[in-house]
Amino acid sequence: MPVCPIILYPDPVLKQATEPIGALDSEVDALIQDLVDTMYDAGHSVGVAAPQIGVSRRAVVVDVSHSKLGKDNNHGLLTMINPRVIEKSGSKTMREGCMSVPDYTGNVTRAETIVVEFTDRAGRSRVIECSGFEAVAIQHEIDHLDGMLFLDRVSSLKTDLFRRKNS
Amino acid sequence: MQHFALTIIGRDRTGIVSQVTEILYELGCNIADSSCSILGGQFAMILILDHPEYVDRDSFGDAFLPLEESGLSVFLRVLKPGGEIRPEIEGEICMISVYGSDKPGIVYRVAQVLGENQVNITDLNTKLVGSADNPVYVLMLEAVLPENMTEQDIDTWVAPLRDELQVDITVRTIHTAEL
Structure with missing residues (x-):
C-alpha cells in the first residue's frame, strides 16, 4: 500500500469539514491502510488524518505507543472511522506542531482525558477513554476532520505567562 | 533581494x-x-x-x-546576504525558570553558565514583579541543547547559582509533539 505525501497548508482540503463514512467497503479499508503506512513511514508521526493525505472523509489513525510521551499510556494502533469525542475533562497544554504546517509550533490547551467513540477498521463500534498524550493526539487528528488546524487553537504566546495579571 | x-x-x-x-x-x-x-x-x-x-x-x-x-x-x-535565513537549530528544547528577590547579575550569571557550555538561548524574557518592598525578578528562557546534552547537565551547571544568587531555578525539557 502506498505511503502518501502529506498535504501542506494552504491546500483547501485541510480547512474543509469532512464527509462521514458510510459503509466500510474496500475503499475505506485502503484509505485506512494508506493512513497507517503514511504515519509509520514518517517515523516520528503519531497520527494522520485523512485530509492530510488529501481525502476529505472522517478517518484518522493514531499510535503513540512508540513515542517517548505516550509509550506508558496508550491503546496501541487506533484506526478510527467517524470518531467523536463524547466526554472531555481536565486540561493539558502541550507545544504542538503539525506535519501539514511545517516549521511552526505553538502551545495548545486541550482536554487531559477524553472518551471517544468510533468504528474501528474491523467495523466494531468502540468507546474508549484516553488520557495524556494519546488524548492530545486524538483531539488534534479529529480537529483535522472538522477543518481545524492547531493554529486555530494556539492558547498563548510563549511570553504569555507575564500577561495574565491584568487580563 | x-x-x-x-x-x-x-x-x-x-x-x-x-x-x-x-x-x-x-x-x-x-x-x-x-x-x-x-x-x-x-x-x-x-x-x-x-x-x-x-x-x-x-x-x-x-x-x-x-x-x-x-x-x-x-x-x-x-542585513548581510543570508542574514534573514533562520538557522536549523536541532536539539531538545529546554525551558529554564529563574526567580527570586531582585538583585544584580541574575541574567548575566545564568547566561554566562549557558554560554560557557555552548547552550544556544533562543528566547528570553525577564520581568520585575512583586512589590516595591519586595521586588521579585523572574527570568524565563528557552534554549536548545547541543547533541548529547541533557536537562540534568543544565541543572548541574546552574545548581551553584541557587546559593550564589539566592534564586529558585527549575530546568525542564519541552516536548514538541508533531502530530
Whole structure:
C-alpha cells in the first residue's frame, strides 16, 4: 500500500469539514491502510488524518505507543472511522506542531482525558477513554476532520505567562 | 533581494502597529518574521523586512520621519546576504525558570553558565514583579541543547547559582509533539 505525501497548508482540503463514512467497503479499508503506512513511514508521526493525505472523509489513525510521551499510556494502533469525542475533562497544554504546517509550533490547551467513540477498521463500534498524550493526539487528528488546524487553537504566546495579571 | 531588520520602540499607546505597518505597506516592504511586545511602558517592535528594489538605508528616504515625529525611535539595520535565513537549530528544547528577590547579575550569571557550555538561548524574557518592598525578578528562557546534552547537565551547571544568587531555578525539557 502506498505511503502518501502529506498535504501542506494552504491546500483547501485541510480547512474543509469532512464527509462521514458510510459503509466500510474496500475503499475505506485502503484509505485506512494508506493512513497507517503514511504515519509509520514518517517515523516520528503519531497520527494522520485523512485530509492530510488529501481525502476529505472522517478517518484518522493514531499510535503513540512508540513515542517517548505516550509509550506508558496508550491503546496501541487506533484506526478510527467517524470518531467523536463524547466526554472531555481536565486540561493539558502541550507545544504542538503539525506535519501539514511545517516549521511552526505553538502551545495548545486541550482536554487531559477524553472518551471517544468510533468504528474501528474491523467495523466494531468502540468507546474508549484516553488520557495524556494519546488524548492530545486524538483531539488534534479529529480537529483535522472538522477543518481545524492547531493554529486555530494556539492558547498563548510563549511570553504569555507575564500577561495574565491584568487580563 | 536585500533584507533589513527594523527596530521601533516608544511609549506604548494604541495605533503604533498600524502606523508602522501602513508605512511599510505603502513602501512595498514585505514583513517576514517579527516580534512585538510591551516592555515596561514601552512598545517594542522587531521586524525582518525585504523590498524588491531597496538596497540600503538611503532607499527608505525619510519614510520613517513621521514615526520619529510621533515619539518613536527607529533603527534600521541592513542585513548581510543570508542574514534573514533562520538557522536549523536541532536539539531538545529546554525551558529554564529563574526567580527570586531582585538583585544584580541574575541574567548575566545564568547566561554566562549557558554560554560557557555552548547552550544556544533562543528566547528570553525577564520581568520585575512583586512589590516595591519586595521586588521579585523572574527570568524565563528557552534554549536548545547541543547533541548529547541533557536537562540534568543544565541543572548541574546552574545548581551553584541557587546559593550564589539566592534564586529558585527549575530546568525542564519541552516536548514538541508533531502530530
